[in-house]
Amino acid sequence: MTEVKLFFVVGAQKSGTTALFDYCCNLEGFVTPLNKEPQLLNEKSDISLQDYLSEIGVKKGLTGDFSPSYLYSPIAPENIKRLFPSSPIVIILRNPMERAISNMIHNVRLGREPQFDLDTLVNSEKVRLLKNSSYHYMSKSEYYSQVKRYIDTFGRNQLLILRYEDMKHNTEEFLRTFSNFVGLQENKHFELTSRNTGHVGKNQLVQSILRTYSKLIGFNSRFNTWIPNSVKKVLKSKMMKNPELPSKTWILEGNKKYFKNDIQKLEELLNMSFSNWYEG
Numbered sequence: 348m349t350e351v352k353l354f355f356v357v358g359a360q361k362s363g364t365t366a367l368f369d370y371c372c373n374l375e376g377f378v379t380p381l382n383k384e385p386q387l388l389n390e391k392s393d394i395s396l397q398d399y400l401s402e403i404g405v406k407k408g409l410t411g412d413f414s415p416s417y418l419y420s421p422i423a424p425e426n427i428k429r430l431f432p433s434s435p436i437v438i439i440l441r442n443p444m445e446r447a448i449s450n451m452i453h454n455v456r457l458g459r460e461p462q463f464d465l466d467t468l469v470n471s472e473k474v475r476l477l478k479n480s481s482y483h484y485m486s487k488s489e490y491y492s493q494v495k496r497y498i499d500t501f502g503r504n505q506l507l508i509l510r511y512e513d514m515k516h517n518t519e520e521f522l523r524t525f526s527n528f529v530g531l532q533e534n535k536h537f538e539l540t541s542r543n544t545g546h547v548g549k550n551q552l553v554q555s556i557l558r559t560y561s562k563l564i565g566f567n568s569r570f571n572t573w574i575p576n577s578v579k580k581v582l583k584s585k586m587m588k589n590p591e592l593p594s595k596t597w598i599l600e601g602n603k604k605y606f607k608n609d610i611q612k613l614e615e616l617l618n619m620s621f622s623n624w625y626e627g
Contacts, residue, residue, distance in 0.1 A: 355414075360415040360418075368383050370539055389417065435507065437507045442598065485605060491612040
């Protein structure tokens with residue numbers, strides 16, 4: 348029997364999972380994994396418990412897998428159930444259109460997309476679906492089927508569903524609820540810092556540096572904890588810019604047009620209200 352206790356933060360992508368990981372790394376009793384986002388449980392092959400634990404680099408204690416791709420994955424819930432059937436699972440849900448926008452900007456920053464373009468975002472999903480899961484911006488914001496897959500696999504009580512908006516605007520209660528659920532002692536004095544926000548490099552040189560930085564974090568997630576947040580803020584202000592974003596009205600109308608039916612099904616499934624996403 349393994350001496351590792353594990354919880355999962357399975358997404359959604361671009362919904363604050365990295366900021367939550369930073370928070371956990373500053374909590375007593377949390378063992379920082381070698382790989383924050385192993386993503387191994389997206390694979391169809393039957394990975395062994397030993398190989399999985401070797402990947403995250405933890406031999407004993409309480410740790411977490413922060414792979415936000417797991418929510419969208421049709422395979423991950425079954426693999427989690429097979430290896431860690433009793434582990435707490437956390438899902439963070441963000442305004443669907445805002446999440447899709449942030450996802451595309453993230454790929455621009457990493458050099459996967461040439462530029463941020465709203466027309467391409469909303470009208471080219473069918474083409475993207477034929478290419479790569481990293482580019483399913485709109486589909487990844489359709490939460491109902493993704494969340495239902497986890498409920499069907501684990502039951503409702505094993506899941507904690509959180510709102511990204513509460514992370515931003517009701518942070519203390521958000522972190523208290525999360526900490527209690529996964530078995531960690533809350534840190535009331537930790538300043539939660541937004542990470543991987545909607546910024547892109549100011550020029551091609553900066554874009555190249557950001558891509559290298561991203562690869563280093565992917566290789567060893569502890570690398571990110573070695574740089575103080577104060578230094579990150581200074582570098583961000585000097586090296587990055589925010590692309591021109593749509594208005595709140597545009598986002599509201601986008602949710603009404605593309606996601607309202609899915610949101611309402613989600614509300615019924617969870618008995619939670621997300622009406623501010625489409626009513627304002």
